[in-house]
Amino acid sequence: MPNLVRTRATQPVERVPNPGMLAEVVAGLSAPQKELPPKYFYDQRGSELFEAITRLPEYYPTRTERALLAGWMPELMAQLGTRTLVELGAGNSEKSRIILDAMRATGLAELYVPIDVSATFLSQTAVQLRREYPGLTVEPAVADISVELKLPRLMPRPALFAFLGSTIGNFYPPAAIRLLARVRAAMAPGDRFLMGVDLRKDIPRIEAAYNDSQGVTAAFNRNMLLVLNHELGADFDPDAFEHLAFYDQVWHRIEMHLVAKRAQVVMIPGAEAVTFREGESIRTEISCKYDRASVSSLFAAAGLRIEAWPTDPTTPFGLVVGVPA
Ligand code: SAH
Ligand code: AVI
Secondary structure, three states, X not given: OOOEEEXXXXXXXXXXXXXXXXXXXXXXXXXXXXXXOHHXXXXXXXXXXXXXXXXXXXXXXXXXXXXXXXHHHHHHHHHXXXXXXXXXXXXXXXXXHHHHXXXXXXXXXXXXXXXXXXXXXXXXXXXXXXXHOOOOEEOOEEOOXXXXXXXXXXXXXOEEEEEOOOHHHHOOHHHHHHHHHHHHHHOOOOOEEEEEEEEOOOHHHHHHHOOOOOOHHHHHHHHHHHHHHHHHOOOOOHHHEEEEXXXXXXXXXXXXXXXXXXXXXXXXXXXXXXXXXXXXXXXXXXXXXXXXXXXXXXXXXOOEEEEEOOOXXXXXXXXXXXXXX
């Protein structure tokens, strides 16, 4: 059943149809600075490599966000009376369990909607969560959140829309604003938006998080080429590309690139040959770092405002609660 993901015993869900992938990849590789969208990291292996990244000593965001959630969610969920959790880019839902536990403690938890492009990973997570939370309805949605949210028609309210892990940072500001505006449009009175954002801080610490000593981030970066080989029949040689990650102080973001070790030509069926000069790179990801002012202006442009942001100067990561402006 290669194109179907079974999320319930009786209800198969179609894998995200991706007719646009070839066009998107060709457009990205034809630009003066070759570029591919980071959503193509996340096949099964890519999702597993990201999980491994979250456990690396250098990768501080996940454990910092987990600690913030553990400290804050019991109080916040009791205060909001949340009945539905919608999560964008849910991944393995590891930190979502902290929110779900806090919802369950209030006796109000009814529905969890994890949304992700990584179809098989999402369905495995859903099966596991149904076992762990017997009274909870888990309705996963396979969707590209840069295009749509794919929400169930009926959701018990109030709902919490969560976007954790600083995945917002992987979107260029105009796309981030469109995404947040989509969330804003889906919110009903009483709903809240919870977003994790990685904060600006000393550059060596940020750069170390994307250049780990075990090479897991490098493998994650190269995995995108394997995804293109598998999905499009391309003939990239991942070993012919080097991982590069650096902080851009002007744009306040990490950039990840794959740099051609030598001049080469790559074939993608249905497209013209893609040529690389030695040293030429594909930008595979940006990871923007924020402060309060930059989050405020993103929110304002999307029709949201910051309602709460408990800050601690020693914490290099922010958890922000947003409401419609
Ligand atoms: N929220 C989790 C996972 C973060 S990794 C955490 O905080 O640890 C980023 C997740 O977003 C991955 O699971 C990836 O598959 C998903 N993702 C990335 N781009 C996406 C897109 N355009 N649409 C939907 N999901 C996306
Ligand atoms: C998912 N996203 C927020 C991660 C990040 O830090 O930008 C992806 C990642 N890229 C390299 N390491 C982790």
